[in-house]
Amino acid sequence: HRAPLTLLQQINLLEACEGIPFHELSLQVFSEVLTDKLIQPILEGSGAHLIKLDLKDCLLVTDTTIRRILEYCPNLMYLNLRAKNKVQGIKGKFTKLVFLDVSDCLNFTSITIDAPQLTTLNAENCQQLHSLKTQSLLLRELNVMGCIALKESGIMALTTFAGNLQ
Numbered sequence: 563h564r565a566p567l568t569l570l571q572q573i574n575l576l577e578a579c580e581g582i583p584f585h586e587l588s589l590q591v592f593s594e595v596l597t598d599k600l601i602q603p604i605l606e607g608s609g610a611h612l613i614k615l616d617l618k619d620c621l622l623v624t625d626t627t628i629r630r631i632l633e634y635c636p637n638l639m640y641l642n643l644r645a646k647n648k649v650q651g652i653k654g655k656f657t658k659l660v661f662l663d664v665s666d667c668l669n670f671t672s673i674t675i676d677a678p679q680l681t682t683l684n685a686e687n688c689q690q691l692h693s694l695k696t697q698s699l700l701l702r703e704l705n706v707m708g709c710i711a712l713k714e715s716g717i718m719a720l721t722t723f724a725g726n727l728q
Contacts, residue, residue: 569595576600581607586614593619593645598626605634614640617647618663624648632656643667644684656680664688665705685709 567575572595580603587608589596601623605612612635617623624647631638632654641656642663643649651672652664659677664670665686672693673685680698685691687708694712706712 573600576604579604579607583611584608585611587612588614588616588618589620590616590618593621595622596620597622598624598630601627602630605630609634610637613637613658616640616642618642618644621645621647625650628652628654639679671711688712 572592576592576596577600582604584604584607587604589601596617605627615631615635615638617627623643623645628649631641637658638656639658640661641659642661644663644665644667646666646668648669649664649667650669651674653672653674654676656675656677658679659675660679661682662675662677662680663684664673665684665688667685667688668690670685670688670691673683673691674693674695676697678698679700680696681700682703683696683701684703684705685694686705688706689708690711691706691709692711692713694706
């Protein structure tokens with residue numbers, strides 16, 4: 563058995579990934595060290611190649627990472643932010659995004675995205691979420707269980723827009 567990587571080794575490994583054009587990235591194993599500063603060059607290097615990004619349990623990422631994703635990764639189709647992280651919301655255009663998981667993001671207050679291809683949105687336990695707009699007619703799966711700040715009118719407006727919701 564190999565010993566797990568130390569925090570310094572994890573940081574060094576992330577820094578070594580700068581500039582590599584990844585198609586899929588799962589960074590959950592770096593959850594204790596991954597910061598906005600460490601992920602920015604990875605996102606920049608991946609750019610339009612990146613279609614799947616999994617930041618589940620990455621507690622140190624903030625709204626800055628969301629802005630960098632929007633800036634560098636126009637072809638992103640899958641985004642998992644599930645964690646008790648510091649992100650407060652998402653606002654922007656995700657033209658190819660199909661799947662978004664922001665469940666357990668306790669600081670989330672709003673999701674205002676133009677994501678015409680979005681079919682699945684999981685926002686379970688986003689207790690402060692009060693605004694939810696996706697601009698998707700294709701939305702089929704929506705989980706807002708535990709979103710106690712989200713009013714019924716907001717959910718009704720969303721379901722009216724997304725006629726395929728199950």
